[in-house]
Each structure stands twice: as C-alpha cells, then as structure tokens.
Amino acid sequence: MLTIGKLAASTGVKVPTIRYYEQIELLPEADRSAGNQRLYGQSTLDRLAFIRHARDLGFTLDAIRDLLSLSDQPNHSCAAVDVIARKQLSEVESRILRLTTLKIELERMLIQCSGGRIADCRVIEVLGDHSLCVSSDHCHPKAEATL
Amino acid sequence: MLTIGKLAASTGVKVPTIRYYEQIELLPEADRSAGNQRLYGQSTLDRLAFIRHARDLGFTLDAIRDLLSLSDQPNHSCAAVDVIARKQLSEVESRILRLTTLKIELERMLIQCSGGRIADCRVIEVLGDHSLCVSSDHCHPKAEATL
DNA sequence: TCTTGAACCTCTAGTTGCTAGAGACATTAG
DNA sequence: CTAATGTCTCTAGCAACTAGAGGTTCAAGA
Ligand SMILES: [Zn+2]
Ligand SMILES: [Zn+2]
Ligand SMILES: [Zn+2]
Ligand SMILES: [Zn+2]
Numbered sequence: 001m002l003t004i005g006k007l008a009a010s011t012g013v014k015v016p017t018i019r020y021y022e023q024i025e026l027l028p029e030a031d032r033s034a035g036n037q038r039l040y041g042q043s044t045l046d047r048l049a050f051i052r053h054a055r056d057l058g059f060t061l062d063a064i065r066d067l068l069s070l071s072d073q074p075n076h077s078c079a080a081v082d083v084i085a086r087k088q089l090s091e092v093e094s095r096i097l098r099l100t101t102l103k104i105e106l107e108r109m110l111i112q113c114s115g116g117r118i119a120d121c122r123v124i125e126v127l128g129d130h131s132l133c134v135s136s137d138h139c140h141p142k143a144e145a146t147l
Numbered sequence: 148m149l150t151i152g153k154l155a156a157s158t159g160v161k162v163p164t165i166r167y168y169e170q171i172e173l174l175p176e177a178d179r180s181a182g183n184q185r186l187y188g189q190s191t192l193d194r195l196a197f198i199r200h201a202r203d204l205g206f207t208l209d210a211i212r213d214l215l216s217l218s219d220q221p222n223h224s225c226a227a228v229d230v231i232a233r234k235q236l237s238e239v240e241s242r243i244l245r246l247t248t249l250k251i252e253l254e255r256m257l258i259q260c261s262g263g264r265i266a267d268c269r270v271i272e273v274l275g276d277h278s279l280c281v282s283s284d285h286c287h288p289k290a291e292a293t294l
Numbered sequence: 295t296c297t298t299g300a301a302c303c304t305c306t307a308g309t310t311g312c313t314a315g316a317g318a319c320a321t322t323a324g
Numbered sequence: 325c326t327a328a329t330g331t332c333t334c335t336a337g338c339a340a341c342t343a344g345a346g347g348t349t350c351a352a353g354a
Contacts, residue, residue: 001351005301012286015302022340037302050275056285057274058249061340078268082260082263089253092246099243102205106236108256113229121225123232124218127204128197136349138203139159150321152330162331182320184331242306243305 001031001039011048018048024062026051026068059088101138108134158195165195165213169253173198173212175272181245255281 008015021027022038025048030038033036046066054064063084105126112122126132130139155162168174169185172193177185194215201211210231217228252273259269271277279285 003302014337014342016343019303033349035302035341037349045273049277053286056251056277057333058246067271067274070265071275073267074264075170076265078260078265081265081268081270082257083252085257089250089257092250092253094219095229096243096246096250099205099239099246103236103239103243105174105204106232106239110229110236111230113225117221117231118217118223118225118227119221121228121229123225124214126207127214128193128218128244129202130196130200130203138199150330161313163314164312166332171311180320184320202311245344 001041002045004030004038004040007040007045011045011052013048013052021048021051025059026065047060057088058092059084063088098138101135105133105135105138148188151177151185154187154192154195157192160199161194167197168195171208173208174214192207204235205261206231210235215254229274245285252280252282252285253272 001012004015004018007013008018013021018027022029026045029064030040030044039052050066050068050071054067055104056066059067066084067081070078109123109126112126114122118124130136148225149157151165154160155165160168160240165174169176174191177187177191178179180186195202197215198211199215201209213231214228217223217225217231226237256270256273259273261267261269265271
C-alpha cells in the first residue's frame with residue numbers, strides 16, 4: 001500500500017491533484033490508515049497512470065472518465081473508444097492548423113518591423129488592423145481548448 | 148457615440164466581455180448616458196479592436212495590457228513590443244511541436260487498433276502504458292496555456 | 295522515549311478569460 | 325402607450341488545477 005506521496009512520486013501526478021481527482025470522483029475514495037491518511041493499492045496506481053497518460057495526450061477529464069468506464073467493459077466493442085480518440089485527434093489537428101496560421105502572422109509582423117520607434121512599429125500597426133494580415137481565418141476562432 | 152451593443156457588433160467582442168474588460172481595467176470606464184448606459188467613442192472602439200485582434204493572435208490579456216501601454220508611448224523604441232511578440236511566437240511554436248507529437252501518438256494508436264473488443268483495443272492499451280509510445284517527450288509537459 | 299521535521303489532513307480561495315443567469319431599469323418601434 | 329429589446333449590477337460557474345492556512349500523523353535520530 002502506498003501513501004499519497006508515494007503514489008504521486010510514482011505516477012508524476014501531484015498530491016493535491018490526486019486529492020482533486022478523488023473529489024471529482026475520477027478516482028475512488030481511498031482507503032485510510034488508522035491515522036486517516038490515504039492508502040492506495042495497485043489498481044488505483046494503474047488507474048492514475050492511465051489518467052496521467054491520457055491527460056498528457058490532451059484528453060479532457062470528461063473524455064477520460066468515459067474512457068475509464070469503457071475500459072471496465074472489456075467485452076464490449078471498442079468502437080466508442082475509437083470515437084473518443086478520433087475526436088481528440090481531430091481537435092489536435094485543428095489546433096495545429098490554427099496555431100500555424102498564427103505563427104505565420106506573428107513571423108510576418110516581426111520581419112516587417114524595422115526596430116525603430118513604436119509609432120512606426122509594424123507589430124503595433126498590424127495588431128490594430130486585421131486587414132494587414134495575410135490570412136483572415138484566425139478571426140472568430142469560436143472555441144479554443146487547452147493545450 | 149456607440150452603445151455597448153453596437154460596439155460589440157462592430158468589434159465582434161461580446162457585450163459581457165466588454166464589461167469584463169472594463170472591470171479588469173483593460174478598457175477605461177465608459178461614459179454614461181442619462182439613463183446610466185455605457186457610451187463609447189472612436190478611441191475605445193480602436194482600443195477594443197486592438198485587443199480583439201491580439202486575442203485572436205493568442206496574446207494573453209496581460210501581454211495585451213503591456214502592448215497597449217507601450218503603444219501609448221509612440222516615441223519609445225519598439226524593442227519591448229518585439230520582445231512580447233517574439234515570446235508569443237515561440238510559445239506558439241512550442242505548442243505546435245507538442246501538438247504534433249500528440250498527433251503522431253494518437254494516429255499511431257488508432258491505426259494499430261483493429262476494432263475488436265475493448266480488451267484488445269490498442270487505444271486503451273497505449274493509454275495505460277506510456278512505454279508503448281514512440282516518443283517520450285509528451286510527458287511532463289510543465290505548463291500548457293490556452294490555444 | 296522524546297522530539298523534530300516531513301508528510302499528511304481539510305478547507306477555502308485563486309488562476310485565465312470569459313459565459314450564464316437573476317432581477318431590475320432604459321430605450322425604441324409600432 | 326405598450327411591448328420588445330437592450331442594458332444595468334451582481335453572483336456564480338467553467339476547466340483543471342494550484343496555493344495557502346492551520347492543524348494532525350508519522351518516521352527517524354538523539
Ligand atoms: Zn517593432
Ligand atoms: Zn489578423
Ligand atoms: Zn480500439
Ligand atoms: Zn506516451
């Protein structure tokens with residue numbers, strides 16, 4: 001049995017985050033020692049490692065919740081799992097696209113800046129006037145999530 | 148003079164967001180009509196358009212605050228402006244790198260999934276075991292900001 | 295055995311950039 | 325004149341944590 005600190009050390013998830021996951025019921029309520037401290041076994045360690053890895057791959061906690069409950073149904077078809085993963089992939093792809101557009105605009109304004117007074121700075125100028133941008137699609141980005 | 152709704156319509160920034168910007172002092176306190184409604188002139192419109200465009204390019208409100216106060220100093224050197232923009236560019240670039248790694252891992256696990264039972268699903272398997280990943284650098288991502 | 299210090303406990307509040315809602319007042323078109 | 329829309333303030337909520345206060349438990353050294 002591991003204390004919360006050991007569990008944190010062996011998964012790379014911080015102690016308060018583990019408590020937070022318990023609070024939002026992503027992890028089950030931990031067993032307690034005589035002195036009321038949390039104790040964890042292998043199954044929670046596995047579960048937390050899964051969560052950690054999925055977080056690292058950008059899945060939301062909600063998606064992870066679904067993935068976890070699916071993985072408790074080993075005989076089910078994995079179609080639903082793949083739907084979640086594919087959705088995540090397309091999110092990642094669209095963020096890359098958007099960021100690439102931003103990168104181009106940022107590079108462009110930095111190249112055009114000649115390093116003089118602010119009154120003549122191309123960066124300030126472009127920020128004040130989107131029509132100076134080369135692409136228009138970085139506007140109205142609707143929803144942008146983390147990562 | 149524009150009402151808040153007109154200002155919102157002509158900048159693409161939502162009404163509550165404008166009020167929020169005033170609250171955090173990114174916009175100055177607006178003049179008021181006889182009936183206590185906010186009224187805006189050209190200068191606030193310009194300022195808000197600047198904010199909007201900078202947000203679209205991924206700058207944080209803090210960075211925008213700095214950019215705005217710099218742009219009020221037209222005779223200063225634009226070096227500080229360029230530092231902010233360059234920092235933003237490198238943030239964008241590192242996010243693209245990270246997302247590209249994620250994309251590769253997600254694609255890989257989706258390709259390897261043969262669409263059978265969850266017990267055999269490669270997606271679930273990889274999520275549970277990072278050593279099945281091709282790259283290790285998507286772990287411990289430190290800080291990830293919005294976009 | 296005692297004592298110190300690290301690790302643990304609970305609870306609240308803060309972060310970023312908004313968004314949603316309640317309940318009341320202002321303005322405007324028909 | 326009235327009805328509909330717009331605006332006002334205020335509070336609370338979102339994701340996914342993080343930080344801190346103030347207190348308890350545990351493990352190791354003297
Ligand atoms: Zn410049
Ligand atoms: Zn633009
Ligand atoms: Zn599968
Ligand atoms: Zn991995």
